[in-house]
Amino acid sequence: MTTLLEPGHSGAGIGGATVKRIGVIGTGIMGADHARLLTHAVSGACVAGVFDLDADRARGVAADSGGARVFADPYALIADDDIDAVLIASSDATHEDFVLACVAAGKPVLCEKPLAPTVEGCARIVEAETAHGGRLITVGFMRRFDPGYTDLKALLRAGEVGAPLMLHNVHRNPAAVPGLPSSALITNSAVHELDITRWLFDEEIAEVAVHTPRASGQAGGTRDPQLLILTTASGVLSDVEIFVNARYGYEVRCELVGESGTVTLDAPPPTSLRRGGLHARALPGDWRPRFAEAYRLELQDWIDGTDGGATAWDGFAATFVAQACVTALESGQRHSVGLPPVPGIYRR
Ligand SMILES: NC(=O)c1ccc[n+]([C@@H]2O[C@H](COP(=O)([O-])OP(=O)(O)OC[C@H]3O[C@@H](n4cnc5c(N)ncnc54)[C@H](O)[C@@H]3O)[C@@H](O)[C@H]2O)c1
Numbered sequence: 320m321t322t323l324l325e326p327g328h329s330g331a332g333i334g335g336a337t338v339k340r341i342g343v344i345g346t347g348i349m350g351a352d353h354a355r356l357l358t359h360a361v362s363g364a365c366v367a368g369v370f371d372l373d374a375d376r377a378r379g380v381a382a383d384s385g386g387a388r389v390f391a392d393p394y395a396l397i398a399d400d401d402i403d404a405v406l407i408a409s410s411d412a413t414h415e416d417f418v419l420a421c422v423a424a425g426k427p428v429l430c431e432k433p434l435a436p437t438v439e440g441c442a443r444i445v446e447a448e449t450a451h452g453g454r455l456i457t458v459g460f461m462r463r464f465d466p467g468y469t470d471l472k473a474l475l476r477a478g479e480v481g482a483p484l485m486l487h488n489v490h491r492n493p494a495a496v497p498g499l500p501s502s503a504l505i506t507n508s509a510v511h512e513l514d515i516t517r518w519l520f521d522e523e524i525a526e527v528a529v530h531t532p533r534a535s536g537q538a539g540g541t542r543d544p545q546l547l548i549l550t551t552a553s554g555v556l557s558d559v560e561i562f563v564n565a566r567y568g569y570e571v572r573c574e575l576v577g578e579s580g581t582v583t584l585d586a587p588p589p590t591s592l593r594r595g596g597l598h599a600r601a602l603p604g605d606w607r608p609r610f611a612e613a614y615r616l617e618l619q620d621w622i623d624g625t626d627g628g629a630t631a632w633d634g635f636a637a638t639f640v641a642q643a644c645v646t647a648l649e650s651g652q653r654h655s656v657g658l659p660p661v662p663g664i665y666r667r
Protein backbone atom coordinates (compact mmCIF):
# COMPACT_ATOMS: atom_id res chain seq x y z
CA MET A 320 0.00 0.00 0.00
CA THR A 321 1.09 3.60 -0.60
CA THR A 322 2.68 5.36 2.35
CA LEU A 323 4.81 8.42 2.94
CA LEU A 324 5.79 7.34 6.41
CA GLU A 325 9.43 6.84 7.31
CA PRO A 326 11.22 3.61 6.34
CA GLY A 327 10.12 0.84 8.69
CA HIS A 328 6.61 2.21 8.83
CA SER A 329 3.79 0.49 7.01
CA GLY A 330 0.45 2.19 6.53
CA ALA A 331 -0.97 4.36 9.30
CA GLY A 332 0.55 2.43 12.21
CA ILE A 333 3.76 3.46 13.89
CA GLY A 334 6.13 0.55 13.24
CA GLY A 335 9.92 0.85 13.64
CA ALA A 336 12.14 -0.74 16.23
CA THR A 337 12.37 1.52 19.31
CA VAL A 338 9.82 2.05 22.09
CA LYS A 339 7.17 4.42 20.78
CA ARG A 340 6.30 7.38 23.01
CA ILE A 341 2.54 7.85 22.94
CA GLY A 342 0.62 10.98 23.90
CA VAL A 343 -2.92 10.34 25.13
CA ILE A 344 -5.55 13.08 24.78
CA GLY A 345 -8.64 12.36 26.89
CA THR A 346 -8.05 10.25 30.00
CA GLY A 347 -11.62 9.25 30.88
CA ILE A 348 -12.86 5.65 30.77
CA MET A 349 -11.31 4.75 27.41
CA GLY A 350 -8.19 6.91 27.62
CA ALA A 351 -7.34 5.42 31.03
CA ASP A 352 -7.96 1.90 29.73
CA HIS A 353 -5.81 2.43 26.63
CA ALA A 354 -3.04 3.99 28.74
CA ARG A 355 -3.11 0.96 31.06
CA LEU A 356 -2.89 -1.43 28.10
CA LEU A 357 -0.07 0.55 26.46
CA THR A 358 1.85 0.52 29.74
CA HIS A 359 1.27 -3.09 30.82
CA ALA A 360 -0.03 -5.23 27.95
CA VAL A 361 1.41 -3.90 24.68
CA SER A 362 5.06 -4.27 23.71
CA GLY A 363 7.15 -1.50 22.17
CA ALA A 364 5.21 1.43 23.61
CA CYS A 365 5.06 3.72 26.61
CA VAL A 366 2.73 6.55 27.58
CA ALA A 367 4.94 9.64 27.48
CA GLY A 368 2.37 12.43 27.74
CA VAL A 369 -1.27 12.97 28.66
CA PHE A 370 -3.81 15.77 28.43
CA ASP A 371 -7.37 16.04 29.68
CA LEU A 372 -9.55 19.08 30.39
CA ASP A 373 -9.88 17.51 33.83
CA ALA A 374 -6.29 17.93 35.05
CA ASP A 375 -6.79 15.66 38.09
CA ARG A 376 -7.88 12.84 35.83
CA ALA A 377 -4.84 13.41 33.60
CA ARG A 378 -2.52 13.40 36.61
CA GLY A 379 -4.01 10.12 37.86
CA VAL A 380 -3.48 8.39 34.51
CA ALA A 381 0.04 9.87 34.21
CA ALA A 382 0.94 8.43 37.61
CA ASP A 383 -0.52 5.02 36.70
CA SER A 384 1.50 5.11 33.46
CA GLY A 385 4.85 5.36 35.19
CA GLY A 386 5.14 9.14 35.38
CA ALA A 387 4.08 10.43 31.95
CA ARG A 388 4.27 14.22 31.44
CA VAL A 389 1.01 16.06 32.04
CA PHE A 390 0.52 18.68 29.33
CA ALA A 391 -1.45 21.89 29.87
CA ASP A 392 -2.28 22.20 26.16
CA PRO A 393 -3.31 19.35 23.81
CA TYR A 394 -1.75 21.03 20.76
CA ALA A 395 1.59 21.31 22.60
CA LEU A 396 1.38 17.57 23.26
CA ILE A 397 0.75 16.88 19.56
CA ALA A 398 3.66 19.13 18.47
CA ASP A 399 6.13 17.88 21.09
CA ASP A 400 9.29 16.25 19.66
CA ASP A 401 9.25 13.63 22.44
CA ILE A 402 5.80 12.36 21.40
CA ASP A 403 5.96 9.91 18.47
CA ALA A 404 2.24 9.28 18.04
CA VAL A 405 -1.07 10.34 19.55
CA LEU A 406 -4.06 8.42 20.87
CA ILE A 407 -7.29 10.43 21.00
CA ALA A 408 -9.91 9.28 23.50
CA SER A 409 -11.61 12.55 24.32
CA SER A 410 -15.33 13.05 23.68
CA ASP A 411 -16.66 12.59 20.14
CA ALA A 412 -17.04 16.30 19.25
CA THR A 413 -13.35 17.01 19.97
CA HIS A 414 -11.90 14.36 17.64
CA GLU A 415 -11.82 16.40 14.43
CA ASP A 416 -9.62 19.25 15.67
CA PHE A 417 -7.15 16.91 17.34
CA VAL A 418 -6.90 14.55 14.35
CA LEU A 419 -6.36 17.51 11.98
CA ALA A 420 -3.61 18.82 14.25
CA CYS A 421 -1.92 15.39 14.19
CA VAL A 422 -2.04 15.29 10.38
CA ALA A 423 -0.63 18.84 10.21
CA ALA A 424 2.21 17.70 12.52
CA GLY A 425 2.75 14.52 10.44
CA LYS A 426 2.13 12.28 13.47
CA PRO A 427 0.43 8.86 13.41
CA VAL A 428 -2.84 9.02 15.35
CA LEU A 429 -5.24 6.43 16.68
CA CYS A 430 -8.60 8.13 17.13
CA GLU A 431 -11.40 6.48 19.05
CA LYS A 432 -14.63 6.02 17.14
CA PRO A 433 -16.41 7.89 15.71
CA LEU A 434 -13.70 9.60 13.63
CA ALA A 435 -15.97 12.65 13.86
CA PRO A 436 -19.68 12.81 14.61
CA THR A 437 -20.57 14.59 11.34
CA VAL A 438 -19.99 13.62 7.70
CA GLU A 439 -18.57 17.11 7.05
CA GLY A 440 -16.05 16.69 9.87
CA CYS A 441 -14.95 13.27 8.57
CA ALA A 442 -14.67 14.67 5.03
CA ARG A 443 -12.35 17.45 6.25
CA ILE A 444 -10.15 14.81 7.89
CA VAL A 445 -10.05 12.62 4.76
CA GLU A 446 -9.19 15.70 2.66
CA ALA A 447 -6.37 16.65 5.01
CA GLU A 448 -4.91 13.13 5.02
CA THR A 449 -5.22 12.88 1.24
CA ALA A 450 -3.48 16.26 0.85
CA HIS A 451 -0.74 15.03 3.21
CA GLY A 452 -0.27 12.23 0.67
CA GLY A 453 -0.02 9.18 2.95
CA ARG A 454 -1.88 7.50 5.77
CA LEU A 455 -1.43 8.60 9.36
CA ILE A 456 -4.88 7.92 10.83
CA THR A 457 -6.30 4.76 12.40
CA VAL A 458 -9.85 4.68 13.78
CA GLY A 459 -10.67 2.71 16.93
CA PHE A 460 -13.15 0.22 15.49
CA MET A 461 -11.68 -2.47 17.75
CA ARG A 462 -14.19 -5.19 16.88
CA ARG A 463 -12.08 -5.81 13.74
CA PHE A 464 -9.54 -7.34 16.17
CA ASP A 465 -11.99 -9.26 18.38
CA PRO A 466 -11.15 -13.00 18.13
CA GLY A 467 -14.86 -13.81 17.75
CA TYR A 468 -15.35 -11.44 14.81
CA THR A 469 -12.09 -12.45 13.13
CA ASP A 470 -13.12 -16.13 13.43
CA LEU A 471 -16.52 -15.31 11.96
CA LYS A 472 -14.90 -13.60 9.00
CA ALA A 473 -12.43 -16.48 8.52
CA LEU A 474 -15.29 -19.02 8.45
CA LEU A 475 -17.19 -16.90 5.93
CA ARG A 476 -14.09 -16.48 3.75
CA ALA A 477 -13.41 -20.24 3.90
CA GLY A 478 -16.88 -20.90 2.49
CA GLU A 479 -18.02 -22.80 5.62
CA VAL A 480 -21.58 -21.40 5.47
CA GLY A 481 -21.79 -20.68 1.74
CA ALA A 482 -22.71 -17.29 0.35
CA PRO A 483 -23.92 -14.85 3.03
CA LEU A 484 -27.58 -13.89 3.23
CA MET A 485 -28.16 -12.15 6.56
CA LEU A 486 -26.38 -10.92 9.70
CA HIS A 487 -28.47 -10.50 12.88
CA ASN A 488 -26.77 -8.18 15.39
CA VAL A 489 -27.69 -7.51 19.00
CA HIS A 490 -25.99 -4.59 20.81
CA ARG A 491 -27.19 -3.76 24.31
CA ASN A 492 -25.91 -1.44 27.02
CA PRO A 493 -27.35 -1.50 30.55
CA ALA A 494 -28.11 2.25 30.84
CA ALA A 495 -27.61 5.50 28.96
CA VAL A 496 -27.47 9.05 30.26
CA PRO A 497 -30.97 10.50 30.61
CA GLY A 498 -31.86 12.79 27.71
CA LEU A 499 -29.51 11.05 25.27
CA PRO A 500 -30.47 12.19 21.73
CA SER A 501 -32.11 9.34 19.79
CA SER A 502 -29.54 9.81 16.99
CA ALA A 503 -26.68 8.94 19.42
CA LEU A 504 -27.82 5.31 19.51
CA ILE A 505 -26.77 5.25 15.85
CA THR A 506 -23.78 7.62 15.73
CA ASN A 507 -22.14 6.48 18.96
CA SER A 508 -23.23 2.85 19.46
CA ALA A 509 -24.59 1.14 16.31
CA VAL A 510 -21.73 2.77 14.37
CA HIS A 511 -19.76 -0.36 15.42
CA GLU A 512 -22.19 -2.61 13.53
CA LEU A 513 -22.10 -0.26 10.53
CA ASP A 514 -18.34 -0.74 10.45
CA ILE A 515 -18.50 -4.50 11.12
CA THR A 516 -21.03 -5.00 8.31
CA ARG A 517 -18.74 -3.23 5.78
CA TRP A 518 -15.66 -5.06 7.11
CA LEU A 519 -17.22 -8.54 7.25
CA PHE A 520 -18.75 -8.50 3.78
CA ASP A 521 -16.06 -6.33 2.15
CA GLU A 522 -18.70 -4.21 0.49
CA GLU A 523 -20.61 -1.02 1.05
CA ILE A 524 -24.02 -0.52 2.63
CA ALA A 525 -26.34 0.71 -0.10
CA GLU A 526 -29.64 1.32 1.69
CA VAL A 527 -30.83 1.75 5.28
CA ALA A 528 -34.10 1.79 7.19
CA VAL A 529 -34.73 2.32 10.91
CA HIS A 530 -37.75 0.98 12.79
CA THR A 531 -38.64 1.79 16.36
CA PRO A 532 -41.04 -0.01 18.68
CA ARG A 533 -42.66 2.05 21.42
CA ALA A 534 -39.84 3.51 23.50
CA SER A 535 -38.79 1.74 26.68
CA GLY A 536 -40.24 3.37 29.80
CA GLN A 537 -36.65 3.32 31.16
CA ALA A 538 -35.27 5.43 28.28
CA GLY A 539 -36.16 8.92 29.58
CA GLY A 540 -37.66 10.11 26.28
CA THR A 541 -34.98 8.65 23.98
CA ARG A 542 -36.24 6.47 21.13
CA ASP A 543 -34.73 3.31 22.53
CA PRO A 544 -34.51 0.53 21.33
CA GLN A 545 -34.12 0.89 17.57
CA LEU A 546 -33.91 -1.68 14.77
CA LEU A 547 -31.65 -0.78 11.85
CA ILE A 548 -32.00 -2.69 8.58
CA LEU A 549 -28.93 -2.34 6.37
CA THR A 550 -28.83 -3.67 2.81
CA THR A 551 -25.41 -4.16 1.24
CA ALA A 552 -24.59 -3.53 -2.42
CA SER A 553 -24.93 -7.27 -3.22
CA GLY A 554 -28.22 -7.60 -1.31
CA VAL A 555 -27.10 -9.06 2.06
CA LEU A 556 -29.31 -7.87 4.95
CA SER A 557 -27.71 -6.86 8.25
CA ASP A 558 -30.18 -6.02 11.02
CA VAL A 559 -29.04 -4.30 14.21
CA GLU A 560 -31.00 -4.17 17.44
CA ILE A 561 -29.49 -1.30 19.40
CA PHE A 562 -30.84 -0.97 22.95
CA VAL A 563 -28.93 1.27 25.35
CA ASN A 564 -31.20 0.92 28.39
CA ALA A 565 -31.45 -2.87 28.46
CA ARG A 566 -30.77 -2.76 32.21
CA TYR A 567 -29.48 -6.33 32.69
CA GLY A 568 -25.88 -5.87 31.42
CA TYR A 569 -23.67 -5.24 28.40
CA GLU A 570 -24.06 -7.66 25.52
CA VAL A 571 -22.89 -7.83 21.91
CA ARG A 572 -23.56 -10.89 19.77
CA CYS A 573 -24.59 -11.81 16.25
CA GLU A 574 -25.52 -14.63 13.91
CA LEU A 575 -24.41 -14.91 10.31
CA VAL A 576 -26.79 -16.82 8.02
CA GLY A 577 -25.33 -18.28 4.84
CA GLU A 578 -26.73 -20.47 2.07
CA SER A 579 -25.46 -23.67 3.72
CA GLY A 580 -25.03 -22.92 7.43
CA THR A 581 -24.86 -20.29 10.14
CA VAL A 582 -22.21 -18.95 12.54
CA THR A 583 -23.17 -17.65 15.97
CA LEU A 584 -20.91 -15.18 17.75
CA ASP A 585 -21.91 -15.36 21.39
CA ALA A 586 -20.82 -13.28 24.33
CA PRO A 587 -17.88 -14.58 26.41
CA PRO A 588 -16.98 -15.70 29.10
CA PRO A 589 -16.65 -19.42 28.41
CA THR A 590 -17.53 -20.39 31.98
CA SER A 591 -21.14 -20.76 33.13
CA LEU A 592 -22.79 -21.66 36.40
CA ARG A 593 -25.47 -24.34 36.86
CA ARG A 594 -27.20 -24.09 40.23
CA GLY A 595 -30.68 -24.15 41.72
CA GLY A 596 -32.42 -24.98 38.45
CA LEU A 597 -30.60 -22.24 36.50
CA HIS A 598 -27.79 -22.23 33.94
CA ALA A 599 -26.16 -18.78 34.13
CA ARG A 600 -23.29 -16.87 32.53
CA ALA A 601 -22.06 -13.56 33.93
CA LEU A 602 -22.43 -10.49 31.71
CA PRO A 603 -20.09 -7.50 31.99
CA GLY A 604 -21.32 -4.05 33.00
CA ASP A 605 -19.75 -2.40 29.95
CA TRP A 606 -17.63 -2.92 26.85
CA ARG A 607 -14.20 -3.08 28.49
CA PRO A 608 -14.29 -6.72 29.69
CA ARG A 609 -16.20 -7.85 26.58
CA PHE A 610 -13.64 -6.38 24.18
CA ALA A 611 -10.50 -6.44 26.36
CA GLU A 612 -8.56 -8.65 23.94
CA ALA A 613 -9.76 -6.64 20.94
CA TYR A 614 -8.45 -3.38 22.47
CA ARG A 615 -5.10 -5.01 23.25
CA LEU A 616 -4.71 -6.45 19.75
CA GLU A 617 -5.81 -3.17 18.17
CA LEU A 618 -3.17 -1.21 20.10
CA GLN A 619 -0.44 -3.78 19.39
CA ASP A 620 -1.28 -3.69 15.68
CA TRP A 621 -1.05 0.12 15.72
CA ILE A 622 2.26 0.15 17.58
CA ASP A 623 3.71 -2.54 15.29
CA GLY A 624 2.56 -0.70 12.16
CA THR A 625 0.87 -3.87 10.91
CA ASP A 626 -1.92 -1.74 9.52
CA GLY A 627 -4.92 -3.97 10.27
CA GLY A 628 -7.04 -1.18 11.71
CA ALA A 629 -9.81 0.92 10.24
CA THR A 630 -8.69 3.82 8.05
CA ALA A 631 -9.95 7.40 8.00
CA TRP A 632 -11.99 6.33 4.98
CA ASP A 633 -13.62 3.58 7.07
CA GLY A 634 -14.32 6.24 9.71
CA PHE A 635 -15.84 8.51 7.06
CA ALA A 636 -17.93 5.65 5.63
CA ALA A 637 -19.26 4.62 9.05
CA THR A 638 -20.33 8.18 9.87
CA PHE A 639 -21.78 8.60 6.35
CA VAL A 640 -23.96 5.48 6.79
CA ALA A 641 -24.82 6.57 10.34
CA GLN A 642 -26.04 9.90 8.98
CA ALA A 643 -28.22 8.05 6.44
CA CYS A 644 -29.65 5.99 9.32
CA VAL A 645 -30.41 9.17 11.30
CA THR A 646 -32.23 10.56 8.25
CA ALA A 647 -34.16 7.26 7.97
CA LEU A 648 -34.99 7.39 11.69
CA GLU A 649 -36.32 10.93 11.41
CA SER A 650 -38.24 10.41 8.15
CA GLY A 651 -39.47 6.88 8.79
CA GLN A 652 -38.46 6.13 5.17
CA ARG A 653 -35.84 3.87 3.63
CA HIS A 654 -32.79 5.87 2.58
CA SER A 655 -30.15 5.20 -0.12
CA VAL A 656 -26.59 5.69 1.02
CA GLY A 657 -24.51 6.64 -2.08
CA LEU A 658 -20.97 6.89 -0.71
CA PRO A 659 -18.56 8.92 -2.87
CA PRO A 660 -15.69 7.05 -4.60
CA VAL A 661 -12.80 5.87 -2.40
CA PRO A 662 -9.73 8.17 -2.68
CA GLY A 663 -6.60 6.42 -3.98
CA ILE A 664 -4.64 6.36 -0.72
CA TYR A 665 -7.33 4.14 0.86
CA ARG A 666 -7.52 1.48 -1.85
CA ARG A 667 -6.09 -1.73 -0.39
N1 LIG B 1 -14.17 1.70 20.96
C1 LIG B 1 -15.00 1.58 21.98
O1 LIG B 1 -15.51 0.51 22.29
C2 LIG B 1 -15.34 2.78 22.80
C3 LIG B 1 -15.92 2.61 24.07
C4 LIG B 1 -16.27 3.73 24.78
C5 LIG B 1 -16.02 4.99 24.27
N2 LIG B 1 -15.46 5.11 23.06
C6 LIG B 1 -15.14 6.45 22.52
O2 LIG B 1 -14.03 6.94 23.26
C7 LIG B 1 -14.17 8.33 23.49
C8 LIG B 1 -14.12 8.58 25.00
O3 LIG B 1 -15.18 7.90 25.61
P1 LIG B 1 -15.18 7.60 27.19
O4 LIG B 1 -16.20 6.55 27.41
O5 LIG B 1 -13.80 7.39 27.65
O6 LIG B 1 -15.74 8.99 27.75
P2 LIG B 1 -15.37 9.71 29.12
O7 LIG B 1 -16.41 10.78 29.29
O8 LIG B 1 -15.14 8.75 30.20
O9 LIG B 1 -13.97 10.42 28.81
C9 LIG B 1 -13.85 11.48 27.93
C10 LIG B 1 -12.73 12.37 28.46
O10 LIG B 1 -12.47 13.38 27.49
C11 LIG B 1 -12.20 14.56 28.22
N3 LIG B 1 -12.35 15.71 27.36
C12 LIG B 1 -13.51 16.30 26.93
N4 LIG B 1 -13.22 17.34 26.12
C13 LIG B 1 -11.87 17.37 26.00
C14 LIG B 1 -10.97 18.20 25.30
N5 LIG B 1 -11.40 19.21 24.55
N6 LIG B 1 -9.67 17.94 25.42
C15 LIG B 1 -9.22 16.91 26.18
N7 LIG B 1 -10.01 16.10 26.89
C16 LIG B 1 -11.33 16.34 26.80
C17 LIG B 1 -13.12 14.54 29.41
O11 LIG B 1 -12.69 15.40 30.45
C18 LIG B 1 -13.07 13.06 29.78
O12 LIG B 1 -12.06 12.79 30.73
C19 LIG B 1 -15.47 8.75 22.82
O13 LIG B 1 -15.18 9.25 21.56
C20 LIG B 1 -16.26 7.45 22.71
O14 LIG B 1 -17.16 7.44 21.62
C21 LIG B 1 -15.09 4.05 22.32
Ligand SMILES: O[C@H]1[C@H](O)[C@@H](O)[C@H](O)[C@@H](O)[C@H]1O
Nearest residue numbers: 432490492507508509511606
Ligand atom coordinates in the same frame (compact mmCIF):
# COMPACT_ATOMS: atom_id res chain seq x y z
O1 LIG C 1 -19.13 4.47 23.21
C1 LIG C 1 -19.53 3.15 23.54
C2 LIG C 1 -18.62 2.17 22.86
O2 LIG C 1 -18.39 2.48 21.56
C3 LIG C 1 -19.07 0.73 23.04
O3 LIG C 1 -18.23 -0.16 22.33
C4 LIG C 1 -20.50 0.56 22.61
O4 LIG C 1 -20.91 -0.77 22.82
C5 LIG C 1 -21.39 1.52 23.35
O5 LIG C 1 -22.71 1.31 22.93
C6 LIG C 1 -20.96 2.96 23.12
O6 LIG C 1 -21.78 3.84 23.86
